[in-house]
Amino acid sequence: MRGASPDNARVTTSTAPSARLGLARAAGRVAGAASRVGGRGGGTAISGVVAAWVEPDIRRRAFADRGLPVIAISGSNGKTTTAGFAAAALRSAGRRVAANAAGSNMIQGISALALDTVDVIGRRRADVAVAEVDEAALLAIADELRPRVLVVTNVVRDQLDRFGELYATAGALERAAERQPSGGTLVLCADDPLVAGIAPGHPDRRFVGLDLPESHDRITSAADSIRCPACRTALAYRTVQLGHLGDWSCPGCGLARPPLDVAVTSIARDADGTEITFRFRDRAAVASHIPQLGLHVAYDAALALAAVEALGVTPKTAARAFEAVRPAWGRLDAFEALGRHVILAFAKNPMSYRTVIGVVETLPPGLDLLLVHASSPVDGEDFGWLWDVEYERLRRLVARTTVSGSKAGELANRLAYADWPMPTVTVEPDEIAAFEAALRNTPDGGTLAVVSGYSPLRRIVEHAQRQGWTRHFWES
Amino acid sequence: MAADLRVLHLHPSVLNVAGDGGNVLAIQRRAGWRGIGVEVRRADPGEAIDPAWSDLTVIGGGQDTEMRVASEGLRGQAAALRASVEGGAVVFAVCAGLQLLGRVYIPSAGEAIEGLGMLDLETRGGPERFMQHAACRVELDDEAETVVGFENHSGLTELGPGAMPFGSVLLGAGNNGRDGTEGARPADGSSVFATYLHGPVLPKNPWLTDRLIERALARRHGAVRLEPLPDETERRAHDEALAAAERARGRRTAIRAATLGRPAAPRRR
Numbered sequence: 019m020r021g022a023s024p025d026n027a028r029v030t031t032s033t034a035p036s037a038r039l040g041l042a043r044a045a046g047r048v049a050g051a052a053s054r055v056g057g058r059g060g061g062t063a064i065s066g067v068v069a070a071w072v073e074p075d076i077r078r079r080a081f082a083d084r085g086l087p088v089i090a091i092s093g094s095n096g097k098t099t100t101a102g103f104a105a106a107a108l109r110s111a112g113r114r115v116a117a118n119a120a121g122s123n124m125i126q127g128i129s130a131l132a133l134d135t136v137d138v139i140g141r142r143r144a145d146v147a148v149a150e151v152d153e154a155a156l157l158a159i160a161d162e163l164r165p166r167v168l169v170v171t172n173v174v175r176d177q178l179d180r181f182g183e184l185y186a187t188a189g190a191l192e193r194a195a196e197r198q199p200s201g202g203t204l205v206l207c208a209d210d211p212l213v214a215g216i217a218p219g220h221p222d223r224r225f226v227g228l229d230l231p232e233s234h235d236r237i238t239s240a241a242d243s244i245r246c247p248a249c250r251t252a253l254a255y256r257t258v259q260l261g262h263l264g265d266w267s268c269p270g271c272g273l274a275r276p277p278l279d280v281a282v283t284s285i286a287r288d289a290d291g292t293e294i295t296f297r298f299r300d301r302a303a304v305a306s307h308i309p310q311l312g313l314h315v316a317y318d319a320a321l322a323l324a325a326v327e328a329l330g331v332t333p334k335t336a337a338r339a340f341e342a343v344r345p346a347w348g349r350l351d352a353f354e355a356l357g358r359h360v361i362l363a364f365a366k367n368p369m370s371y372r373t374v375i376g377v378v379e380t381l382p383p384g385l386d387l388l389l390v391h392a393s394s395p396v397d398g399e400d401f402g403w404l405w406d407v408e409y410e411r412l413r414r415l416v417a418r419t420t421v422s423g424s425k426a427g428e429l430a431n432r433l434a435y436a437d438w439p440m441p442t443v444t445v446e447p448d449e450i451a452a453f454e455a456a457l458r459n460t461p462d463g464g465t466l467a468v469v470s471g472y473s474p475l476r477r478i479v480e481h482a483q484r485q486g487w488t489r490h491f492w493e494s
Numbered sequence: 495m496a497a498d499l500r501v502l503h504l505h506p507s508v509l510n511v512a513g514d515g516g517n518v519l520a521i522q523r524r525a526g527w528r529g530i531g532v533e534v535r536r537a538d539p540g541e542a543i544d545p546a547w548s549d550l551t552v553i554g555g556g557q558d559t560e561m562r563v564a565s566e567g568l569r570g571q572a573a574a575l576r577a578s579v580e581g582g583a584v585v586f587a588v589c590a591g592l593q594l595l596g597r598v599y600i601p602s603a604g605e606a607i608e609g610l611g612m613l614d615l616e617t618r619g620g621p622e623r624f625m626q627h628a629a630c631r632v633e634l635d636d637e638a639e640t641v642v643g644f645e646n647h648s649g650l651t652e653l654g655p656g657a658m659p660f661g662s663v664l665l666g667a668g669n670n671g672r673d674g675t676e677g678a679r680p681a682d683g684s685s686v687f688a689t690y691l692h693g694p695v696l697p698k699n700p701w702l703t704d705r706l707i708e709r710a711l712a713r714r715h716g717a718v719r720l721e722p723l724p725d726e727t728e729r730r731a732h733d734e735a736l737a738a739a740e741r742a743r744g745r746r747t748a749i750r751a752a753t754l755g756r757p758a759a760p761r762r763r
Binding site for chain 1: 507508510511512513514515516519520523538557558559560562563625626627644646692693694697698727728730731733734735738742
């Protein structure tokens with residue numbers, strides 16, 4: 019019936035912008051709920067699509083026009099985890115936070131987030147929005163978001179078939195920073211040479227990095243960005259922490275990592291998580307025991323600390339809030355299933371694999387491994403980067419391996435050239451069948467590590483949730 | 495076989511963009527699995543090359559910025575590389591490596607990048623980026639095979655009379671999206687092979703890898719024919735990539751790089 023269509027509603031309403039926003043919210047909520055009832059998943063993006071249909075300018079009206087403070091988090095890796103920390107800190111400081119917690123970080127996901135900032139009669143129901151935004155989407159909507167704080171986590175070779183080249187990605191982030199409102203803060207990972215050089219003329223850049231006496235990684239010839247951003251000389255590193263992130267300097271022109279506004283000064287891993295100390299310019303250091311694993315947690319928490327501090331949250335409040343932040347789904351997330359320990363690790367490029375491999379190396383040897391990669395518009399088509407992943411480091415720790423997804427053949431071949439014992443490798447392209455088989459082949463009480471790209475991991479997590487296997491084993 | 499193989503990985507820390515290091519690994523493993531000892535040396539920009547040492551030189555792909563570093567670094571290495579090919583050694587290059595072996599690369603923005611002139615070809619930056627699964631037909635040593643990979647380049651390459659194509663396009667854009675040529679070899683038959691195919695290309699095209707190893711071994715050990723390996727895993731990866739290229743026929747898999755606009759200009763603080 020045409021008269022009831024959302025399109026018609028857009029044409030005929032002459033109500034105030036806030037009422038139209040409320041109408042968009044109502045329509046989006048109905049669509050999202052319908053999608054969930056219909057079994058199509060969380061419905062986050064679909065509610066954004068419908069809301070944008072009712073109010074095409076929904077993002078501008080919700081964010082820029084209302085001057086709603088927005089923390090936008092972009093970059094290759096760590097967006098979801100950083101956003102989780104920032105939202106928790108803001109909530110614990112008493113702010114009402116809207117966040118795209120589902121990790122829906124393309125434009126539709128941001129429309130859905132815009133919905134969450136208002137109620138059905140268009141009143142503001144959030145004091146601040148935390149938006150993780152895809153690197154390519156950010157520039158397109160920067161004028162609508164007008165982020166008060168923009169966080170750039172890192173720029174690595176991630177989906178070159180989507181983004182083309184690293185420098186183009188860095189350039190897009192720089193131009194998004196130019197669209198910040200006056201008084202805006204740019205939070206940059208100083209340990210990434212390419213990110214440290216973004217927007218040098220910006221009036222308020224804050225630098226975050228790891229200030230540790232020892233290295234946690236080493237530079238390999240497959241590292242992402244080990245040339246000086248100014249003169250292209252090969253960089254020297256005092257310490258290397260994760261991939262090409264570290265305390266770098268250029269022997270050619272003298273450019274070096276900028277002084278840190280927020281520095282991680284110690285990291286200690288224990289059975290339940292990671293104890294991290296942050297030094298905050300002139301303030302006393304704060305420590306936080308975060309129930310998450312992996313070195314990336316230190317970067318992501320420190321970036322979040324700098325971001326919320328720019329909105330007036332004290333480091334102490336933020337550090338305490340981090341202690342309750344569990345991993346986002348699939349980010350080295352653990353549960354028990356059928357008497358086996360399962361650890362789920364999202365990996366989409368050599369850098370995210372480095373942090374995953376660092377954790378898997380600490381698991382008891384003789385473990386079972388499931389590797390899943392599949393091409394899709396979200397996950398990309400070019401999986402050449404699998405050859406930059408150091409699977410060799412895991413070979414001796416793994417008893418049985420299953421490879422799955424539409425790239426199962428490529429994965430098996432990668433393992434063959436890592437000199438993997440191929441009789442221990444099973445190829446099962448169907449992801450759920452592979453997960454079930456790998457789980458049942460894991461000995462009782464043993465550990466299955468699942469390392470997967472985004473879309474297949476999401477399907478595996480949904481399957482595990484349907485089976486009721488979502489409990490973290492450190493809660494038991 | 496008591497033979498040994500010497501592999502030079504040229505500019506590994508610069509031309510390494512798309513897992514192309516896998517090409518060196520494929521050569522190492524496939525020779526090693528047959529009992530051939532393999533030594534790999536690496537030479538980054540500006541480091542000296544011994545023209546008599548290498549049997550097989552591998553050059554990977556890189557972005558425009560890295561290409562400039564590589565081009566400058568190659569100047570002092572050019573004579574040795576040329577002498578090594580004249581001495582019967584093999585060169586295998588991918589993407590930016592192909593462009594650098596040509597005479598010149600004229601990017602869409604910025605100054606021209608000088609090449610080595612070991613292949614009679616020129617490349618100009620084009621308006622669109624070819625980013626897709628691709629396949630071509632390659633004839634080598636009286637055999638012909640389908641070689642598969644992933645292309646990701648905006649350069650448009652034109653071959654001169656001194657060059658012949660490495661393969662003919664079956665699926666994908668090849669050198670320029672227009673003339674059906676893929677990659678390049680010298681018309682005189684010397685062993686320089688250049689392709690736009692990433693993937694990396696050698697692990698999933700074992701036939702090609704073995705032909706390169708045979709030619710490289712011939713320099714110091716005379717003509718050899720490698721015993722076939724089972725290659726079940728390699729064939730699966732090859733067929734998976736070929737199926738992806740067939741599914742994606744004529745359809746780019748990616749957003750246009752232009753959406754992101756101009757790259758950030760490096761600046762000093």
